Amino acid sequence: MTLFSLIVALLIEQLRPLPVERFVQAPLKAFSRFLEDRFNDGEARHGAVAWWVAILTACFASALIYFILWHVHPALALVFNVLVLYLTMGFRQVSHFFTDIQLALRMGELPRARQLISEWRGRSHDDSGSSEVARLAIEEALLSAHRNVFGVAFWFILFPGPSGAVFYRLSRFFDEEWGRRQGAADFGDFGDFAQRVFAIIDWIPVRLTAAGFSIVGDFEDGIYCWRAQASQWKDKASGILLSSGGGALGVRLGMPIHESGEVVERPEMGIGDDADADFMQSTIGLVWRTLVLVFLLLALLGVAGWVGN
Numbered sequence: 289m290t291l292f293s294l295i296v297a298l299l300i301e302q303l304r305p306l307p308v309e310r311f312v313q314a315p316l317k318a319f320s321r322f323l324e325d326r327f328n329d330g331e332a333r334h335g336a337v338a339w340w341v342a343i344l345t346a347c348f349a350s351a352l353i354y355f356i357l358w359h360v361h362p363a364l365a366l367v368f369n370v371l372v373l374y375l376t377m378g379f380r381q382v383s384h385f386f387t388d389i390q391l392a393l394r395m396g397e398l399p400r401a402r403q404l405i406s407e408w409r410g411r412s413h414d415d416s417g418s419s420e421v422a423r424l425a426i427e428e429a430l431l432s433a434h435r436n437v438f439g440v441a442f443w444f445i446l447f448p449g450p451s452g453a454v455f456y457r458l459s460r461f462f463d464e465e466w467g468r469r470q471g472a473a474d475f476g477d478f479g480d481f482a483q484r485v486f487a488i489i490d491w492i493p494v495r496l497t498a499a500g501f502s503i504v505g506d507f508e509d510g511i512y513c514w515r516a517q518a519s520q521w522k523d524k525a526s527g528i529l530l531s532s533g534g535g536a537l538g539v540r541l542g543m544p545i546h547e548s549g550e551v552v553e554r555p556e557m558g559i560g561d562d563a564d565a566d567f568m569q570s571t572i573g574l575v576w577r578t579l580v581l582v583f584l585l586l587a588l589l590g591v592a593g594w595v596g597n
Contacts, residue, residue: 289366290445291586297373298437298579305380312375316458320465330476339462339482346458347451354449365449372450376457377440379575382408382432386568389425393418393565415546423563426571427541430533431526433575434497435460441582442493456493459486487525494525497578498532504577505536509559517542520555527557534558537574539567 306312319342327338350372358365385408392401401421406413408428413421439460443452463486466479502510513535514528521527521542534541538560544553561567 289362289369291583291590293366293369293373293450294441294444294586295583297370297377300370300374301378301380305384306374306378308378308381316461317465320462324478328475328478330478332477332480335466335478336481338478339485342462343455343458346454347447350454351447351449351451354451358449369450372453373440373444376450376453377437377444379433379437381436382428386425386429386572389421390565390568393422393568412548413546415549419562419564420545422565422568423539423541423543424545425568426533426537426539426563427530429568429571429575430501430529433578434494434529437575437579438497438500438582439490439493442496443489445586456489459489462486490525494528498528500578500581501529501533501536501574504581505533505574506538507536509538510536513558517555517557521557530557533571533574534560537567537570539563539570 323338323342327334327341354365354368357368385404389401389404389408392398392404398418398421401418402413402416405416405421405424405428409424413424416424440453440456443456444450446452447455459482462479462482465482466475467483467486468479469475470477470479470483498510498514502514510532513531517531518524518527521530530541534557537558540556540558540560540562542554542557544551546552
């Protein structure tokens with residue numbers, strides 16, 4: 289059921305992408321504000337309490353609904369699995385930016401590509417060249433593939449019913465919503481726990497995704513870049529994904545970029561040629577091959593379990 293649920297959810301998401309802002313982000317932000325109003329006094333321990341209240345409630349509710357539906361009829365539990373996965377994962381949530389940027393670069397429409405990457409990243413890139421735009425798009429695609437697909441899939445496989453997918457999605461949301469505001473004058477240390485605990489939650493999934501990139505791409509360069517470059521990136525998890533992905537693709541990522549009228553210095557990730565629209569196409573192939581690898585491993589585990597019984 290696990291493999292089938294993942295495949296069906298991804299197929300539906302490919303055919304009909306979810307309006308994520310309306311059906312996921314808006315309700316989660318309202319929930320976050322509710323918790324902040326009641327728990328946030330600037331102290332880290334109250335942020336931890338709010339995090340546990342939210343996570344335990346959501347995970348317990350999703351697991352309970354799943355088991356009730358399973359006892360009514362397994363098909364209902366399967367439908368619930370697919371629905372929750374549809375709400376918690378999906379590369380198509382951001383892939384329209386990637387596709388449109390790739391098309392704009394192929395058509396020589398650099399101003400359009402700059403506008404799209406600026407909208408995607410939430411920062412201005414009006415001075416970026418075509419290679420820099422392609423590089424940034426590849427980086428965002430590799431990170432999004434992990435956060436929206438592989439990380440969710442890992443915890444979905446590990447926990448009963450769809451509770452693992454809920455667990456990862458909510459943990460990532462609170463890291464982004466509270467962790468990024470950590471230390472702000474009007475927020476205090478409320479986001480400290482959410483930031484630290486998500487780093488632990490994502491520790492294994494990040495490394496499995498990086499290993500997957502290396503296996504389906506250039507294995508030697510992927511592993512070499514991971515070991516040699518990942519620690520140079522400000523966010524270690526992102527550094528692992530970008531260095532292994534860049535090495536697997538044979539493309540140079542990272543490096544200085546033009547952002548909001550300034551030059552932002554960044555270490556080099558990956559190895560090989562400068563990024564362009566062709567490497568963007570290769571990135572799509574890398575992500576899909578990694579996904580196929582995950583499906584094959586799940587199928588083998590399922591066969592092994594069936595034979596063992």
